[in-house]
Every structure is written in C-alpha cells, then in structure tokens.
Amino acid sequence: xxxxxxxxxxxxxxxxxxxxxxxxxxxxxxxxxxxxxxxxxxxxxxxxxxxxxxxxxxxxxxxxxxxxxxxxxxxxxxxxxxxxxxxxxxxxxxxxxxxxxxxxxxxxxxxxxxxxxxxxxxxxxxxxxxxxxxxxxxxxxxxxxxxxxxxxxxxxxxxxxxxxxxxxxxxxxxxxxxxxxxxxxxxxxxxxxxxxxxxxxxxxxxxxxxxxxxxxx
Amino acid sequence: xxxxxxxxxxxxxxxxxxxxxxxxxxxxxxxxxxxxxxxxxxxxxxxxxxxxxxxxxxxxxxxxxxxxxxxxxxxxxxxxxxxxxxxxxxxxxxxxxxxxxxxxxxxxxxxxxxxxxxxxxxxxxxxxxxxxxxxxxxxxxxxxxxxxxxxxxxxxxxxxxxxxxxxxxxxxxxxxxxxxxxxxxxxxxxxxxxxxxxxxxxxxxxxxxxxxxxxxxxxxxxxxxxxxxxxxxxxxxxxxxxxxxxxxxxxxxx
Numbered sequence: 001x002x003x004x005x006x007x008x009x010x011x012x013x014x015x016x017x018x019x020x021x022x023x024x025x026x027x028x029x030x031x032x033x034x035x036x037x038x039x040x041x042x043x044x045x046x047x048x049x050x051x052x053x054x055x056x057x058x059x060x061x062x063x064x065x066x067x068x069x070x071x072x073x074x075x076x077x078x079x080x081x082x083x084x085x086x087x088x089x090x091x092x093x094x095x096x097x098x099x100x101x102x103x104x105x106x107x108x109x110x111x112x113x114x115x116x117x118x119x120x121x122x123x124x125x126x127x128x129x130x131x132x133x134x135x136x137x138x139x140x141x142x143x144x145x146x147x148x149x150x151x152x153x154x155x156x157x158x159x160x161x162x163x164x165x166x167x168x169x170x171x172x173x174x175x176x177x178x179x180x181x182x183x184x185x186x187x188x189x190x191x192x193x194x195x196x197x198x199x200x201x202x203x204x205x206x207x208x209x210x211x212x213x214x215x216x217x
Numbered sequence: 218x219x220x221x222x223x224x225x226x227x228x229x230x231x232x233x234x235x236x237x238x239x240x241x242x243x244x245x246x247x248x249x250x251x252x253x254x255x256x257x258x259x260x261x262x263x264x265x266x267x268x269x270x271x272x273x274x275x276x277x278x279x280x281x282x283x284x285x286x287x288x289x290x291x292x293x294x295x296x297x298x299x300x301x302x303x304x305x306x307x308x309x310x311x312x313x314x315x316x317x318x319x320x321x322x323x324x325x326x327x328x329x330x331x332x333x334x335x336x337x338x339x340x341x342x343x344x345x346x347x348x349x350x351x352x353x354x355x356x357x358x359x360x361x362x363x364x365x366x367x368x369x370x371x372x373x374x375x376x377x378x379x380x381x382x383x384x385x386x387x388x389x390x391x392x393x394x395x396x397x398x399x400x401x402x403x404x405x406x407x408x409x410x411x412x413x414x415x416x417x418x419x420x421x422x423x424x425x426x427x428x429x430x431x432x433x434x435x436x437x438x439x440x441x442x443x444x445x446x447x448x449x450x451x452x453x454x455x456x457x458x459x460x461x462x463x464x465x466x467x468x469x470x471x
Contacts, residue, residue, distance in 0.1 A: 043297055112314075112316070114312055114314050114316035115316050115317075115318055115319070117279055117310075117312070117316065118310070118312060118316035118317070118318070118375075118378075119318070120279065120302070120305060121277055121279065121305055121308070121309070121310040121379075122305070122306060122309075122329070122330035122334065122378065122379070122381075122382055123302050123303060123305045123306025123307075123330060123334040123382060124302065124329075124330070124333060124334060125298075125299060125302045126297075128302075128333055128334075132329060132333060133318050133329075136320050137318075137319060137320050140320065215319050215320050215362075215364075216319070216362050216363075216364035216365065217319060217364055
C-alpha cells in the first residue's frame with residue numbers, strides 16, 4: 001500500500017494516460033464502427049462485403065496480435081506512428097470498431113423497416129434516412145452493449161502498458177512490484193482499483209444515459 | 218380498359234404499362250396496365266394476397282419491378298439513388314402501420330422532409346407544419362411523441378407528414394386496417410376531404426363506404442391481375458366478373 005502512496009504522482013499520470021488513450025480510442029471506434037455498420041446495411045453489395053470482411057478479420061484476431069501488427073507490422077509497409085501512445089490508440093480503435101459495428105448494426109435492425117420506408121417515401125436519401133431517422137433510434141436501443149464495449153476497451157488498454165511501453169496504469173504495476181516485492185498484492189489490487197475508478201462510474205453513467213434517452217414505444 | 222385509356226387526351230400523372238413482378242417464384246403482379254389522371258381518386262380493392270399493396274408500393278419504387286414501365290408525370294422511375302429520392306419526394310405515402318418516426322415529435326415528423334429534402338427554413342417549415350396538423354385536426358398534439366397519440370391521431374399525423382411535401386400523388390396502403398373501429402372514420406374523413414380538394418390518390422382499402430363515396434374509379438385485383446375497373450356505382454351494383462361478384466357477396470352481406 002505504502003508503495004502506491006509513495007508513487008501517487010506516477011499513478012496519477014498513468015491513470016490519465018489510460019483514460020486519455022481509452023477516450024480517444026472510444027471516439028474513433030464509435031465513428032469507425034458506425035461507418036462500418038452503415039456499410040453493412042448499405043444497398044450496395046461491395047460496401048456490405050467490405051464491412052463484413054472487416055468485422056470477420058478484426059473480430060477474430062487477438063488484440064495483442066493487433067497491437068503487434070500496428071506497432072511492428074505496419075512500419076514494414078512504411079506506416080509509422082509518432083509514438084507508442086498513438087499506435088496504441090490506433091490498435092484499440094481498429095479492434096473495438098469491429099465490435100461497435102456489430103452492436104450498432106443490431107440497433108439498426110431494431111428500428112422497424114417501416115420507419116426506414118417512411119423516411120425514403122418522403123424523399124430522404126439512404127444516407128439521410130440513416131442519419132436522421134434510423135441511427136438516432138438505433139443508438140438509443142444499444143446504450144447498454146455500447147457501455148459494455150467502453151468498459152472492455154478501458155481494460156483492454158492495459159495491453160498497451162503491459163506489453164508496449166505506454167506509460168499507463170498497467171505499466172506501473174510490474175515496475176512497482178519489482179521495487180517492492182513485499183507489497184505485490186496491494187500494488188496489483190490498487191492498480192485494479194484504479195481501473196474501477198473509471199469503469200464503475202461509467203457503468204452507472206450508462207444506466208442514466210439509457211433511461212434519459214429511452215424512446216417511448 | 219384500354220379503350221378507356223385511349224380516350225383520355227391528357228398525359229396520365231401515373232402510368233403503369235406491362236408491369237410484372239415476382240417474389241421468388243411467385244408472380245405477384247401480372248401484366249398491370251393502369252393510367253391515373255391528375256386529380257383522380259383510385260380505390261384498389263381485392264382479397265388479401267391479390268397484389269394490391271404491392272401495386273401501391275411499386276408506384277414510388279419501395280418495391281422494384283422486373284418487367285414493365287412505371288412513369289410519374291411522364292418520367293420513368295429512376296433506379297436507386299438521388300434521382301429516385303427526388304421522385305419519391307413528389308409521391309406521398311401513408312402506411313398501414315403509420316410508421317411515424319418514434320424519436321421525433323409530431324411536428325418534427327411533419328417538418329423533417331421539407332427541411333432535409335426541400336431545404337425549407339425551419340421556422341417556415343414549422344409554421345406550415347402546424348397548419349397541416351390543424352387541417353387534419355391534431356394541432357394540439359404537435360409537441361407530443363407518436364407513442365402518446367391514438368392510432369387515428371397517428372395516422373392523421375402521417376397524412377400531414379405526407380402532405381408537407383406537397384406531393385403530386387398520395388398513396389394509401391390500407392390506411393385504416395390497423396385502427397380500432399371508432400378511429401377509422403376520423404381518418405377516412407380527412408381522406409375524403411383531400412379527395413374533394415382534388416388530390417390525386419391511390420387508395421388500397423377494405424373500406425367500401427369510402428370507395429363508394431370518394432372514388433372516381435375502383436380497381437379490383439385478384440391473383441396479381443387487374444380483374445375489373447369501373448366507377449364505384451357500376452362496380453358495386455353491377456360487377457362484370459364472377460370473381461368480383463363473389464368477393465362483393467362475401468364482404469357486403471353484413
């Protein structure tokens with residue numbers, strides 16, 4: 001315990017790194033995942049195939065492997081990132097987007113086809129009907145699973161520090177444990193608690209958002 | 218029926234020529250030829266599965282057809298894309314299940330099309346929207362959500378939504394079939410007044426009273442074919458085909 005209290009400044013900076021990395025990845029993954037979901041319900045078969053292929057490839061690859069590909073594989077084809085922090089955001093975004101896509105797609109499927117038809121019948125294009133009619137309702141119905149993805153993303157970000165030299169909370173744990181072998185349990189427990197500081201309030205917030213945005217049916 | 222079309226001098230507003238459509242192996246529309254004049258009210262009736270709803274949905278290409286031509290104001294219906302969206306904005310549609318946008322207020326339902334498709338300013342669209350809601354008798358419901366309205370009110374809101382686009386023709390796909398009996402008339406009244414005002418309408422319905430009162434022409438369909446076309450007077454008192462006689466005897470006996 002003392003080891004954690006003595007290193008509060010490192011813990012705080014690691015916490016901010018984890019939070020920043022997670023928030024950035026969540027924003028990118030939500031946007032990318034939504035675009036992929038739009039592809040998967042598009043009237044154009046090539047876009048549907050592209051969306052489905054992305055999901056199958058990425059969803060079935062271990063996250064650690066995605067990190068390896070982004071950090072060590074892409075430089076081989078001259079795609080490099082400024083630092084591990086940026087690379088970690090890319091890896092987390094690419095990976096999480098596949099799951100966001102499927103969650104959003106199930107939300108899209110929960111909107112009655114009649115509403116999409118009504119939207120087209122008043123002259124909205126496919127994109128407009130998606131943006132103004134279907135997606136706003138789709139998102140409302142998938143708040144809980146999107147919340148799950150966010151919580152999973154925060155915890156998945158530990159791979160960045162655990163394996164790829166990003167100075168987040170997870171990286172702090174082994175180095176503190178090495179220096180204070182007698183306090184290993186307290187250190188790792190404290191690190192787990194630091195993740196919960198993000199995830200537990202997130203879970204509560206998700207519940208509030210779910211109630212606030214619910215649509216009368 | 219073809220001689221009837223030949224005598225009409227003006228170009229029809231809606232023209233279906235040689236339309237055939239299949240769902241898989243099942244042919245749901247068989248050689249449909251139908252011209253609809255500007256201001257005409259057509260009521261399409263027939264047993265369930267006769268293709269009448271499909272016919273209605275083909276006119277704004279919510280359903281595509283495999284054979285034949287459908288023209289609106291002389292223009293062939295475009296393939297999917299922006300051109301089709303533009304054409305659809307000129308064809309209003311009212312659905313059996315209302316299909317109001319559940320996350321938007323009644324007024325927002327009515328103004329979405331004008332704002333997004335016609336690029337009308339929001340304030341102007343809302344002013345016009347409120348007038349339309351008044352016209353269909355639900356002005357006081359403007360700021361509620363669809364689920365807070367009765368079925369009859371929802372369907373009248375859906376009619377206002379369609380009218381907001383100032384369509385050339387209005388399609389009604391069984392507009393009263395999902396309504397409780399006491400709410401049917403409030404919707405039919407709105408439709409009857411639209412018909413009187415000269416709106417071109419294609420109405421798929423089982424409401425024979427409306428057909429008698431408001432239709433210029435009754436189109437009777439069975440098994441994907443137009444079996445008979447006549448004025449309501451002729452059709453209801455003196456149907457030519459056996460199939461129509463049989464259908465009418467089943468629905469008019471009680």
